[in-house]
Amino acid sequence: MEIQKKLRPVMFVGTSSDVGKSVITAGFCRIFKQDGYSPAPFKAQNMSLNSYATPEGLEIGRAQAVQAEAAGIPCHTDMNPVLLKPTNDQTSQVILNGKSIGNQSAKEYFLSNDRTELFEEVKRAWKRLASRYSPIVMEGAGSISELNLKKRDITNMRMAIAAGAATYLITDIDKGGIFASLYGTMALLEPEEKACIKGIIINKFRGDSALFQEGKKIIEGLCGVPVIGIIPYFKDIFIEEEDAVSLRLKRNQPVNGKVNIAVVLLSRMSNFTDFDCLDKDSRVNLYYTHTKQGIAQADIVILPGSKNTIEDLIEIRNNGLADAITKAHQSGKTVIGICGGYQMMGETIKDPLQIESAEGEVAGLGILPVETTLLSEKTTRQCHFTYRNFPENCIGYEIHMGETRIRGAVQPVAFLDEKHTDGYLLSEKCWGSYLHGILDNQVVINDLIAPYTDLKIEYVDYLQFRSAQYDKLAVLLRENLDIDQVYQNIKD
Template identity: 40%
Template sequence: MVQGTTSDAGKSTLVAGLARILRRRGLQVAPFKPQNMALNAAVTADGGEIGRAQALQALAAGLAPHTDFNPVLLKPSSDIGAQVIIHGRVVASLSARDYHAYKPTAMAAVMQSWERLCARYDAVLVEGAGSPAEINLRDRDIANMGFAEAADVPVVLVADIDRGGVFAHLVGTLELLSASEQARVRGFIINRFRGDISLLQPGLDWLEARTGRKVFGVLPYLHGLFLDAEDGLGDAVAEGAGAAGALRVVAPVHPRISNHTDLDALRLHPQVDFHWVGPGQAIPPADLIVLAGSKSVQADLAWLRAQGWDEAIARHLRYGGKLIGICGGFQMLGRSLADPLGLEGEAGTAPGLGWLEMETELKPDKQLGTVSGHLDGALGGGAAVVSGYEIHMGVSWGAALQRPALWLESAAGKRADGALSADGQILGTYVHGLFDAPQALSALLAWAGLKDVQPIDLAARREADIERLADALETSCAIDALFDHRLPTQPTLSPLSPP
């Protein structure tokens, strides 16, 4: 089990890299995160949803995502409440206090998944959540040492040296654990190191002497590494680049933004000057504005209006700019948003931005599934191929949907999705992953005004960076010592059975 001294210490990254290493050595390996709290989700092969990071780790292991890889997913809908998803399905929306009482039930689901994975795979790589030293969360813990104790697994602690205070993080975390929990910690991995490793060595020697535990490795800072974000945007809100003549793209960051990984292909494109726009910032001049998904659409729309962003987007449209709304962002574009059951907050109906002639009502049954199809011909690109997934609770209707943006195909036949405004300026869709397929990305960038679009392949970039991460771990970490036995040294890959 990989646990971290802080959130974003590198747990997800380390598990993904180790999964690829074990796969290279011929082992059938599965990722596992008992409890995840994240608004970036992925649809699984068995029709549920899990955290995005576990889907990435499954890819590194050569597997299709499965709900057993993340049996408990919490999707925050407010500062004190979250939607609770067990084995891929919504079971309740609970306050933090009520969820604490629910944890024994959640733990039972965790152990069911754990036992199934242990029966099917040669190795299971477990990822903790946050830090095991969060004293207030230790009672009924299912995410860190509570699970490690129940499953009787060894633990490695990872810390991010780029944050500073890495020795204090590691020693302090260890000191705050109980005696039995301390005994589980076999050693440490230090993440994101820059500089001359010889200058760090005295500190590593001191750490091993002070704790009696091994430093298994120091992973270097891997500049430009692209892996799907588990949840938060972090420092990405301040990012922005792009050569002269690049297409200017901005995306407002509302409080409950979800599945912002939809915009990764835009962020990584060499001809796109991409900017997140954070609280208190003005929306700058742009060619394209993208409204990403939301876990609380009404609340996020009210917040967007309070920032004055609705007026800025209206001005953007008056000057001929393009606008795309994805999932919750699509729902915001309509005339009204109804939540009669209070599924995402207080029950009631709120006005939408009114730029598409449609209404939306939230329903208790969540729509989940992988989809494929093509863009409508009006968007150019020769009906470019689209591949993605749906995760939403809303049902939309209205005249705007008579001009669909996408056509999706399934065993049930062909169906329309989304809307394209009559003037061709506004596009809305329920499909996550809209920009991921190279053809669709090129077509949409051309629609937004970019000339001579260079194609990029997001999936190929992701795969190359997983390989780069695994190579770095092989070089910088004592892999055999980490697993406490000799692993196969030559690749002997065989087909991996599905979960």
């Protein structure tokens, strides 16, 4: 790709996790695209159960795929060379340049000598990306002042220095304590790290930001860098969230007059963005639940994906949710499963290589006549398909380590091409599929909720909807941040 104008990279780091780094990074990707540049996102290391398949069939963090979409380019593994996918509280699957290199405990990963080589891999990915795009819009991870991790850091200030990035520190005022967190963060930086910081962004401000002008001056005096803007708290711009932290805070009750859809809130739930489009349908009330009552009150129950299907299956058996799901199916309610949820709905899940669990084999819910064997090779690919007998073209993607065999006649949910099908259709009210993003397609949503409502809505192109959200986000950032100051710091 020919780059018309070369700019220095810009990086957005945080005083903590969940301060809005991913969303702001996406917003700047769209701003630079609008201004005629060729931006690309970059996050050296991501820890998330939300992942995505690149066009080449490799795996990266979903947030970087979203940011690439905002930049108007295909996602690539160079945008997120290291992805950690937690399998339990102490172990993660390590994805390097889009492919799994096995599971490691936190101790093995963070204390091993491999971190040196990982940092070299990360820098190589960054250089490849920087040779194709400009500016590179970089994102940090968590807090930049974790002193016990800084020597082994491959994603925050060490990466900012290596890239020569103009760096902006983001804090979330809605959490409170920003004076201490900003001052403390800056005070703990080494001189060469502090030199990278060109400004501070205060995010999620409620009320009139004019009332915070004195606070802004105090922060600038304490930290020695300008506050380049105060971004208001917003609820009318829909950008995919990176982590599932906020799911437990979302509404969790049925609503009269709506089609109530309960997503089972698994401990190791992955790819929760599968339900974003469904959540925005005006006919639907979607909620996340880990209670039997929440399942019993729903019209439709969805078993989502899981990074550790076996352990999540054992957990829902122990807490009674499995029985509640089975009863919902037996009473004629709609029950569907996606990826790991599809595997759970089958008769058995075998794990001969103990990829996910020491359990060699566990019984599934027995709703679908399928059995799954977990394999070491992961399937990752983007898919075009048709759903059931509908003619509309649909899109989705697969990320799974299991191979599912159907007992008896094949009754697919989706047709990928002449030779390949996906999932198992027991009835219009019960099916399972490996396809993440299947519910981003209007034809699937309409069919799913048809038994419960006669209301029709105008067709929504979800890709166009997302593009409009990036544009709205860009407007918000332009109105509330000193974009000229950013350009001054990244122009050669």
